[in-house]
Amino acid sequence: xxxxxxxxxxxxxxxxxxxxxxxxxxxxxxxxxxxxxxxxxxxxxxxxxxxxxxxxxxxxxxxxxxxxxxxxxxxxxxxxxxxxxxxxxxxxxxxxxxxxxxxxxxxxxxxxxxxxxxxxxxxxxxxxxxxxxxxxxxxxxxxxxxxxxxxxxxxxxxxxxxxxxxxxxxxxxxxxxxxxxxxxxxxxxxxxxxxxxxxxxxxxxxxxxxxxxxxxxxxxxxxxxxxxxxxxxxxxxxxxxxxxxxxxxxxxxxxxxxxxxxxxxxxxxxxxxxxxxxxxxxxxxxxxxxxxxxxxxxxxxxxxxx
Ligand SMILES: [Zn+2]
Numbered sequence: 001x002x003x004x005x006x007x008x009x010x011x012x013x014x015x016x017x018x019x020x021x022x023x024x025x026x027x028x029x030x031x032x033x034x035x036x037x038x039x040x041x042x043x044x045x046x047x048x049x050x051x052x053x054x055x056x057x058x059x060x061x062x063x064x065x066x067x068x069x070x071x072x073x074x075x076x077x078x079x080x081x082x083x084x085x086x087x088x089x090x091x092x093x094x095x096x097x098x099x100x101x102x103x104x105x106x107x108x109x110x111x112x113x114x115x116x117x118x119x120x121x122x123x124x125x126x127x128x129x130x131x132x133x134x135x136x137x138x139x140x141x142x143x144x145x146x147x148x149x150x151x152x153x154x155x156x157x158x159x160x161x162x163x164x165x166x167x168x169x170x171x172x173x174x175x176x177x178x179x180x181x182x183x184x185x186x187x188x189x190x191x192x193x194x195x196x197x198x199x200x201x202x203x204x205x206x207x208x209x210x211x212x213x214x215x216x217x218x219x220x221x222x223x224x225x226x227x228x229x230x231x232x233x234x235x236x237x238x239x240x241x242x243x244x245x246x247x248x249x250x251x252x253x254x255x256x257x258x259x260x261x262x263x264x265x266x267x268x269x270x271x272x273x274x275x276x277x278x279x280x281x282x283x284x285x286x287x288x289x290x291x292x293x294x295x296x297x298x299x300x301x302x303x304x305x306x
Pocket of ligand 1: 078080157158
């Protein structure tokens with residue numbers, strides 16, 4: 001099941017480093033010519049702790065950006081290849097590093113999974129990782145220098161995803177993993193739970209009111225969001241609207257059949273849905289409302305062949 005990058009996928013990666021005190025953000029960019037876009041991925045460091053590792057093809061560039069910086073702890077947010085793919089290379093460079101992952105995701109990280117080809121074009125494949133992983137959960141916290149990384153459950157993108165809060169002066173930094181990728185997404189991954197997305201986003205927005213500290217979002221993909229609560233609110237409204245539309249359509253058609261609802265709401269499948277063979281599709285949004293994914297692995301909802 002071990003898999004490496006296919007030779008037909010070119011991995012030219014450019015990098016940059018941003019300092020967002022107390023974090024260092026390592027950015028990786030990859031052109032995807034077939035989609036005429038550039039994909040972006042970040043890995044965050046707080047002192048000697050890394051939050052996620054980036055993907056397999058970024059491990060060499062990451063090690064060179066780290067230079068002489070020692071890493072003694074890696075905390076993973078979820079199981080996707082662009083978050084854990086660097087584990088083998090990092091463990092080789094830092095043999096004493098301690099690796100932590102959400103308790104419910106440790107098995108799936110050890111087992112690995114085959115990354116579909118359309119997704120390998122973004123951030124490569126995955127090698128099986130059989131090193132030791134220490135389980136943590138949403139009540140855990142990690143001390144790093146004078147800072148505290150407080151775990152917070154952020155499911156929605158995938159069950160059991162965990163992010164981190166770090167308070168610093170009047171700011172609440174949120175390492176949000178893949179909770180926020182963009183304000184609107186053209187489709188959803190097959191592991192989506194819309195109610196969990198809504199709850200996770202609302203929990204963070206409420207935190208700003210509760211603590212009086214401004215939310216500063218540090219996502220894995222895309223720009224940093226100093227006006228975090230505002231941006232999360234846009235995404236939250238989008239999910240709420242989808243939820244309302246799907247529920248309304250389901251009750252009007254008197255069906256819970258994802259495909260009937262899909263054709264009523266969206267008429268036809270688009271290029272991205274065919275290309276990903278349904279892994280990234282609006283069918284997943286409909287299921288994410290009616291039957292939110294709570295367990296892994298999620299079953300694939302097939303997109304009919306053209
Ligand atoms: Zn992900």
